[in-house]
Amino acid sequence: MSKYTLTINGQSRSVDVASDTPLLWVLRDSLDLVGTKYGCGVGMCGACTIHLNGVPTRACMTPVSTVGKMKVTTIEGLAAESGKLHPVQQAWSDLDVAQCGYCQSGQIMTAAALLKDNPKPNDEDIDGAMAGNLCRCATYMRIRAGIKLAAGLTTAGQGGAR
Amino acid sequence: MSTPTLAQSVGRRDFLKLTGLAGGGFALAFYIRSGGEAAAADAAATGDFAPNAFVRISPTGAVTIVSKQPEMGQGVKTSLPMIIAEQLEVPWKDISIEQGDFDEKKYGGQSAGGSQSTPSNYDNFHVVGATVRTMLVQAAAQTWGVPVTECRAEKATVIHTSGKKLTYGQLVAKASALPVPAKDAVTLKQPKDFKLLGTRIAQFDTPKIVTGKSLFGIDVKLPGMLYAIYEKCPAFGGKVVSANLDQIKTLPGVKDAFILEGNGKVKELVPGVAIIADSTWSAFSARKQLKIVWDEGKVVNESWETFVTQAKEKSTQPGQRTLRKDGDPDAALASATKTVEAHYTYPFISHANLEPQNTTAHWHDGIMEIWSPTQIPSIGTGMVNRVLGIAPDKIKLHLNRAGGGFGRRIGADYLIEAAAIAQKVNAPVKLTWSREDDLRHDQYRPGGIHFLKGGVDAKGKVVAWKNHCFTFGEGGSPGSGGGLSGDEFPGRWIANYHAEQTMFDTGWPMGPWRAPGSCVFAWVMHSFIDELAHAGGRDPLELRLELLGDKDEMPAGNPGGAAKGKQPPAGYNVARMRNVLKFAAEKAGWGTKKFAKGSGAGLAFHFSHRGYFAQVAEVTVSKDGQLKVDRFVTGVDIGAQVVNLSGAENQVEGSVIDAMGVLMYQELNIERGRTVQSNFNDYPMIRITDAPAKIETHFLKTAFPTTGLGEPALPPVAPAICNAIFAATGKRVRQFPLSRTDLRWT
The missing domain is CATH 1.10.150.120 ([2Fe-2S]-binding domain)
Structure with a gap:
């Protein structure tokens, strides 16, 4: 287990997980951000698409250890802070x-x-x-x-x- | 505030009177009464008006409708409450919808399958809404001391002819004290006055969907919840001999690991190894270290290709059973001007719901509490009762939105696995299947092979039809949708007709797949009809109209081999089919267009799930054999009333592209009793790049009862496209998927 501090939807979030844990499961199981979905686990379906520094990325293929300081945006963080939808x-x-x-x-x-x-x-x-x-x-x-x-x-x- | 409950205030005679209301029968009495007691008891505590299990109005005027049907993308959580809201006279924007738990004593049937949710609830829900509205109007009339005939309901308000108004919220206390009105006091709002039904309404869950809120079964999270995987033998029906459980238990995050023996049924609790961990990823990771010795059982001797070879050998021999025989097909073939012989093959396919199978279960206080995305909840609870020996009243099932159904979640194998695992774990536990589990342990649509012979006379009229079809099943009966009915069109329409069936008995799990049976038979029949049309030099539309004939009704025959999951034998309203066929052809401009080589149009029709559908495809096939659907036109007759036009169009468009995906890509091979494919890299699904340029859906309004749309638009799609491919290229597609046919032309 290792500690990681991630920037998710503009907030700093800390997790303690195995280094090979895909960002998908960190979001879903550790951070209760379940909008990002598991569909195939091999990058073929796109249900887990998030933005890393604005670039669409498969969260199921992104080990948490590779995220570093990159800004993670999930579906929960796509709308404006005011709640106005994208x-x-x-x-x-x-x-x-x-x-x-x-x-x-x-x-x-x-x-x-x-x-x-x-x-x-x-x-x-x-x-x-x-x-x-x-x-x-x-x-x-x-x-x-x-x-x-x-x-x-x-x-x-x-x-x-x- | 304590109020007398309506259920208590209505005597048995009143219930009997209620049963006389339009369209309701027993079910109506059931709806008004059942759940009324529980609903009223809850309501008494809050001061809400809740005269039945489906509608609750608070003193502040908040209106909640409970949706009892499982939602899996077919839109019933929105469309069915729309019916109640229409009669209730409450603006849609002011209504909140709750998903009801599984409780058929309270709600009546909660099965979502066979496109039956709409037809089986439509009339009753009108009465439910109208009854509540009637009581609110009565409450206002009493308050004002005026006749109810001087009052009307509009926008959650009762208005008197004098202009006086009371909101529904203000009427809650008074309405709660009223008895359920007698039959003639409930007036149903008539279709000409509908303001909501037939309009386009976005799904109630849309705000949650677009913002990623917890909604689906796989999103369930409970305090102290653990995460499970369940590894089963890759070969169907295999058993666990031993596993390295001691090693697995030492792995990071793993809480427990154990073997379940199973109950000996390939579609119920299958033997396997469970790993319980503190996160999904811990469970997935530990799984990679599993070493299991399997007893693979007898199915390792069974492969798809071997069965296909056997079918070809046996095709000229008599079938195991005759499904229907009329006249003398052999003599008619012998004297026919032209004969055509062909065989059509379709493989097993998977449902591939995008949300992998999952269920959360918690065994606590002698109660098995379950959260599951399921289509027919009673199948799952029945299995929990039967397999685990838990009494029905100790099983509590919450229904979660399902990420796709398509018939897969009629099976409850994943639900019983979760419950069986939870029984051994002292915490709530969520079982999540991997995509590989899902493709390897589906309850597949059976494949099949049809050997056809047909004959036409000098005028191109179809005079003979023979079909020897090979299907798959277990225990002596075909898998769901595998059994051809003797009534399947064109059975009953051709004087010299013979349909026979041979079944391969296997241990492969099979289950209903969107429009079971219809989803493949329509392709076989309408492709071969097209072959006969071209053999006889006839226009495909004109030949089909001749085939349908002049009779308006074709009574049900006595079909053999009717498949589980298929509709019971039903009369066929030929007039409706003729009309919708002409309607679709006219909308598509059939026969009025000139196509260049490589482009062409094809059509097909099909009756299933009480709906009449005709479709026209316009396609272009490039010289290197790539298919593009340029335009796809559907004519729909599902009766008098489209409920939610947005959802209805979406279902038809989805059915068209889903059917295209099956035609173009889907193939699940089984070798040595196990699947060859394991994920979307080797089991491709249709993507946006293959979606047609244009899909048109046209509803033909008829005077018949409103019926469902989850399935019946799908069956004619593949034959319409394949017939268009033939028109474009002269190449006949006789095998799924399309990649097995060389469509290149010069």
């Missing part, structure tokens, strides 16, 4: 993207990183960026629409809850 979260709400919802925190984290890099993505950009995130319920049409809505490329009214 535009991607808002679009997901407006379009009722989810079915079971299990993959959606990972989808949202990947989409948020895409829009930071590329505020006006085209269809190919969207599919390319999101290809690593599985949705078993196959809500892919609404994921595309959600990203376009969050990017301001569309207005509401194209299906979904609005």
Whole structure:
């Protein structure tokens, strides 16, 4: 067991865990941040996507010992401190993207990183960026629409809850 | 404040009267009464108005609806309460929804499967909402001393013709003292007045989903909770001979390790080794050090490829049983103008819920308390009772949102494992399956092989059909969805028809997979119908309409081999199918488009889960054989009322892409009684890059009762796409997944 002090969602958090523990399980079991999901453990599904210094990263493949001073952002820390949702979260709400919802925190984290890099993505950009995130319920049409809505490329009214 | 409970104030005769209400039957009396006593007792303590198990209104006006059905992404936690809210006249934004625990004495049936949640609750929930609204109106009328006919309910307020108003919160005390109204005092709001049903409403849990709040079974955390893994024999039905438990117990974080013997059933408590640790990762890490000697049992002699070879050898011999025989198919084939012969093969596949199977259980005070993402909770509690000998009233089951169902969580193997482990651990314990556990120990959709012969006459009319299908099962009956029904379309429609079945008895675990049976049979039948259409030079739509014929109803036959998990034999409303087929074809512009080589359109239809579906696919296949679905059109007839339009469209879109994924990628090979694949690297699932450019869902409103949408949109998808591939390339897809067919063209 080793002690690590991590910067998670702007807060300093200390944990005492085995050095090979994936960040995923540190978040879920030690810090009660369960929005980051376990889906495959091998980086194939994207359900555990978080941001490390703003870069979308698979928490299941990131040993806690490698995190160091990098800033960790999870789905719980994506909204503004005021509670105002990130535009991607808002679009997901407006379009009722989810079915079971299990993959959606990972989808949202990947989409948020895409829009930071590329505020006006085209269809190919969207599919390319999101290809690593599985949705078993196959809500892919609404994921595309959600990203376009969050990017301001569309207005509401194209299906979904609005 | 103490108030008399409604349940107590209603005598037996009143219950009997209630049973006469529209659509309710016994279930209505049950709904109004049952749970009423408990709900009212709780309510008495808080001053809430809770006339039944589903609705609670506080003196502050807070309205809570309890959702009894398990939620797994099909949207019932939102859509079913919408029905109550519509009748109750409370704005949706003011309603809070709670997930009910498993308690069928209180709520009635809580099984979520077979797309039955909507049809089995729709009428009752209208009455539940209307009854509560009626009582609130009566309470206001009494307060004002006016006739109820001068009062109406709107936006959680009762309004008198004079303009006087009382909010529901203000009426709680008075309404709580009223008896449940008699039949003719409850007026159901009529569809023309619906303001909520048929609109697009986001799921109630959406705020939690998009912010990552604890919601799913796997998110459960209890004080002092420990974490478990459970290692089972890779070969189905294998047993533990010995394991290095002493060494495992010395590993970091490990609290205990032990062997469970199992109950001898491959879909219940399977033998294995449990490791209990202080975190998921400690348990996962210790697992890597496990050394287990297995007795692998007899299934090590069984492999998929061997069965396929056997099927080919036996295909020309008579089947084990005839499912249906009409006329003289051999003579009709002999005199047919053209005949076609083909065989269709689909492999076993997994459900692959993205949330791996898990359950938390706590054995305390003689009670087994369980938190589980389950579809049919009574199966799990029944198993706990049977296998562990715990009395039903000592089993408490909380229902968690499930990260996908698709039929997998009808099985309760993971639930019984957690309970059996918890019985040996003096703390709450959460069992988490790895992805590898999930793929290796699913209850799989059975594979199958169909050997078909068909004949058409000089006009291209289908005159003969023979099918010898090979399926898999255990103990003498096919696995769920493995048994072809003698009534399966086009059985009953072709004068010279023979369907027979041969089953391989295996020890492989099989279970219901989204639209069991239908999810594969629609592909086989509508692909072969397409082959016959092309053989006879007929338009695929026109031939299908000819096949359906002029009769409006096709009565149920006496089908053999009806599968577990499939609908019971049912009459087939041919008129509805013809109408929805024409509707979908018209929406898609069938026959009006010219396609370049490499592009084309295909169609298919299917009736399952009480819903009538017809679909048209437009595809492009590149010269190097890559498929792109350009447009996919679905015509839906699920009756009179779409409940939540947003959820309904989402279910159809998801079904279309799910079916595409099965067609394009899914294949679970079994060799020597165990799976070859183990994770998403070798068991690929469809990704966003393959999603169609455009999916259109069109609802054809009919006068029939409202039915469910979790499954019936899926079956015709694969045949519509495969028929489009043929139109585009001249290549016929007769095997799943698509990678096994060379689609390159020049």
